[in-house]
Amino acid sequence: MNQPYDVMTREELESFWKDNAHTSTANKAQEQVREAKMPTIKEAAQNYTPQVTRNITDLPEVNIDLMQLEDRDGKDNEGIPFSYKVIVVNGEEYRVPGSVIGSIKGILAKKPTLKRISVSKTGQGMKTRYTVIPLE
Secondary structure (H helix, E strand, O other): OOOOOOOOOHHHHHHHHHHOOOOOHHHHHHHHHHHOOOOOHHHHHHHOOOOOOEEHHHOOOEEOOOOOOEEEEEEOOOOOEEEEEEEEEOOEEEEEOHHHHHHHHHHHHHOOOOOEEEEEEEOOHHHOEEEEEEOO
């Protein structure tokens, strides 16, 4: 009766695997990851830049003809999801409150040629008020 496979001793089997070992790119990548130095907490902290969404009031002026609104989603302190609008200037996001958009709409009703605005802010939290100032 023929055996369906060769029977090898442990030493023969180990020798066979060493002689016929194939290293895949995945194995090489894993080895490189193991060899790569993981950053310390201090190094990670020094390189950390928190993700911040600024406010439109941080900009000296805004060209309302050129700036495009983008939608973003976030979660509040209680984990409740919400949506908000931003404009992106030089890679930085600036939040545009709905009340500012509403104020711009009111100004455009009286001055449809408006191109540039500035926005100021008073108060904090739920008592924040925005004033849109037409510049043209």
